[in-house]
Amino acid sequence: MRLRVLAVLAVLVGTFLAVPPQAASAATTYRGEGDDVIRIPVTTQPSLVKATHRGESNFIVWALSTSGKQVGLVANAVGDYKGTVAFNTISRQKVRSLEITADGAWTLQVLPLTKARYWAINAKGEGADVLRLTAPLKAARRITLRHAGESNFVVWTLDNRGSTTKLLVNKIGDYRGRVLLPAGTRYVTVEADGAWSINRG
Template structure:
């Protein structure tokens, strides 16, 4: 899930792809560390627009009833990856997979409840 040197902080989701399930985590570190595992229902709320810097998991109050176009933006140097997830937290669609700066409009599928963002820079998602 992570392989980093130095200070590191990440927000992410796991067990989003069936049938691979994470049932245990192993941490190897030479310094102090903490790990917090929360249910996906505790993800940050996403109303009309979500903004962030770095990785995140966001949620709608209810699954999307109909497909809707959204605008994705990223200002960074590395990967910008956004996945749509359903009400159970399962991946339904890859929305973006770009390197560097990006601006684009994509279709958020009906049934979407969550989105995961992998980014090294600032980003926004607008419905």
């Protein structure tokens, strides 16, 4: 009987250890209203924050280090907001918390950078977003960018590791222009307050 119990325990332990760490925990959505500080699993990797806010005043989100220092501005808007932003793309910090300033209800979801929206060089969106190619770009490619808005339109490229590589656009208001997407690009981050598009050529 004792041998049978030990055998069952061995099977259970083996099954548990065989489960990949990432499969054991699903992405968590944090919800709140007004100012708050939420603790997230510590990460030093480039990551995503999907955020929403329903309010009339400032909505500001900072990534905080383990010592409480502000190390990455995730969101900075007035009123309603919906967007996806990357952090830890310039310098790798040990992020432990998110600090929220808000006057209304909000949601935050923290995800790996690899969960960014798939991108096939042609894309449309509105507001902040992060796009992902299936693989790093092998050769430089010309793209056309458009933005219809009143505030900042900022586009950065990231490499396969999620590190910032090149500033493509930094304008205010409506924009249309052609830029060169450099070889090695895997991700693109978009900061915008209006509708935008990215197209080949």
